[in-house]
Amino acid sequence: MIAAWSDSDYSSSDEESDGEVANIAFMAVENEEEDEVQFSFDELQIAYEKLFYEFESVSLNNRTLKNNVISLSKEIETLKNENSNYKNEIEILNVSLKLSMILRKKIKILN
Known part of the structure; x- marks a missing residue:
């Protein structure tokens, strides 16, 4: 019906x-x-065991991926810090270059 x-x-x-x-x-x-x-108890048990093993495999893979994410996040932070340090060094070198150019001009004028 x-x-x-x-x-x-x-x-x-x-x-x-x-x-x-x-x-x-x-x-x-x-x-x-x-x-x-209709499924027999044995058929259901086999299906359950297969599903359980698949669950364990996926769970292990998930844990591995989570650990990779944590590791990569730490690496990103390290690279960000390195990048910041390099930017600071570049800024210092630019200032030094400007001062060097100014000094060269003054030396030229004095000579």
């Missing part, structure tokens, strides 16, 4: 789509009852 919600009078489209979703869910539940599949 399939129930239809189209007889209801809804005032908004959201309510209509909720009714459609409920109708589809009701039909899916009804179809599941008709197409019910």
Whole structure:
């Protein structure tokens, strides 16, 4: 038996789509009852064990990736600090170059 919600009078489209979703869910539940599949305990246990091993594998991979993220974050901070130091050195060298140019001009004038 399939129930239809189209007889209801809804005032908004959201309510209509909720009714459609409920109708589809009701039909899916009804179809599941008709197409019910029986699994043995051993089949379920094997499926569970496969799923569990896959979960452990994915969890281990996740932990590894998290550790990589932490390591890369630390490396980024180190590189940012190095970059800042290099920028400071460049600024110092630029100032030194300007002073050197000024001194050369003065020496030229004095000669």
